[in-house]
Amino acid sequence: MTKSARALRLVLACVVPAMLTIGIPFANRVEPRIFGLPFLLAWIVLGMILAPVSLSLIYRLEGRRHT
Numbered sequence: 001m002t003k004s005a006r007a008l009r010l011v012l013a014c015v016v017p018a019m020l021t022i023g024i025p026f027a028n029r030v031e032p033r034i035f036g037l038p039f040l041l042a043w044i045v046l047g048m049i050l051a052p053v054s055l056s057l058i059y060r061l062e063g064r065r066h067t
Contacts (some may be wrong), residue, residue, distance in 0.1 A: 003023050005061055008061060009062070012054045012057055012061075013058060016041045016047050016050050016054055019043075019047050020047045024044075027039060027040050027043040
């Protein structure tokens with residue numbers, strides 16, 4: 001595995017936890033509303049959607065298939 005692929009996997013693994021811990025104080029607003037949801041709730045929903053997406057990308061980048 002190359003160094004750049006390993007670094008990309010690490011970044012993908014850290015995006016959602018950082019988004020949901022560090023980003024919450026910055027996203028703690030009611031306005032603007034996104035699809036009728038307050039901004040903070042939309043931010044958390046986005047994190048929940050990005051979590052499986054980033055994990056599946058990490059799995060594909062790993063390239064190994066477990067049986």
